[in-house]
Amino acid sequence: MPTSDIAPKDRLIVALDLGSVEAAEAMVARLGDSVTFYKIGYQLGYAGGLPLARELADNGKKVFLDLKLHDIGNTVARGVESIARLGVTFLTVHAYPQTMKAAAEARQGTALKLLAVTVLTSYDDGDLHAAGYRLGVSDLVEARARQAQALGIDGLVCSPEEAARLRKIVGHQMLLVTPGIRPAGAATGDQKRIMTPARAISAGADYLVVGRPVLEAADPEAAANGIVAEIAQALA
Numbered sequence: 091m092p093t094s095d096i097a098p099k100d101r102l103i104v105a106l107d108l109g110s111v112e113a114a115e116a117m118v119a120r121l122g123d124s125v126t127f128y129k130i131g132y133q134l135g136y137a138g139g140l141p142l143a144r145e146l147a148d149n150g151k152k153v154f155l156d157l158k159l160h161d162i163g164n165t166v167a168r169g170v171e172s173i174a175r176l177g178v179t180f181l182t183v184h185a186y187p188q189t190m191k192a193a194a195e196a197r198q199g200t201a202l203k204l205l206a207v208t209v210l211t212s213y214d215d216g217d218l219h220a221a222g223y224r225l226g227v228s229d230l231v232e233a234r235a236r237q238a239q240a241l242g243i244d245g246l247v248c249s250p251e252e253a254a255r256l257r258k259i260v261g262h263q264m265l266l267v268t269p270g271i272r273p274a275g276a277a278t279g280d281q282k283r284i285m286t287p288a289r290a291i292s293a294g295a296d297y298l299v300v301g302r303p304v305l306e307a308a309d310p311e312a313a314a315n316g317i318v319a320e321i322a323q324a325l326a
């Protein structure tokens with residue numbers, strides 16, 4: 091099971107995978123109080139989404155900046171310092187030891203929490219081999235999860251299928267954040283390894299990242315409320 095002291099509503103992170111700040115602002119307004127946590131990734135981040143991240147944080151929302159940083163340590167550290175000043179809650183970095191160490195040191199004394207991406211879920215063993223890696227996906231995920239924990243990273247982004255195994259590896263000291271969530275009956279889109287909100291929570295996920303099932307719903311607020319209800323039921 092997940093870490094316990096988070097309200098069901100605050101465990102839903104809606105991915106603002108939209109092409110403009112105007113579209114994102116309209117969605118946030120439409121979702122109102124039903125959603126407390128938003129993810130901003132490459133698409134919106136590079137389309138003016140960073141001032142929006144600050145604005146959302148200033149307005150009492152939590153923000154997950156999914157920028158997956160990876161560079162030389164000094165550059166990562168300076169980037170993390172700037173991002174911490176935006177007032178966001180979560181930031182992703184790739185799980186390379188130098189990158190994680192630099193990011194963990196740079197965010198000290200701030201409220202920013204760091205999430206490591208172990209191995210991108212679009213990679214299989216063949217992709218890792220082609221990229222020059224010796225380990226397969228399963229072993230590399232485990233090795234990087236352990237390194238992330240040792241370096242003081244707060245959590246991991248993982249598929250819901252990996253959550254139960256990672257929970258055993260890292261215990262309850264780390265947050266597990268899972269995309270690939272589909273409420274029963276929702277279109278799967280390009281996601282292949284999906285779980286319902288309830289099953290992901292039961293597998294040990296702390297936070298669920300959901301994009302299209304909310305953004306593309308006829309009634310996004312009702313869709314968000316439905317997911318939160320399912321989370322609450324799984325935790326009860």
Ligand code: C5P
Binds near residue numbers: 247248249301
């Ligand atoms: O629309 P959907 O619910 O599939 O969106 C999921 C979000 O989680 C997207 O922003 C996507 O980039 C992100 N994500 C993912 N799978 C990963 C990592 C991130 O779907 N392994």
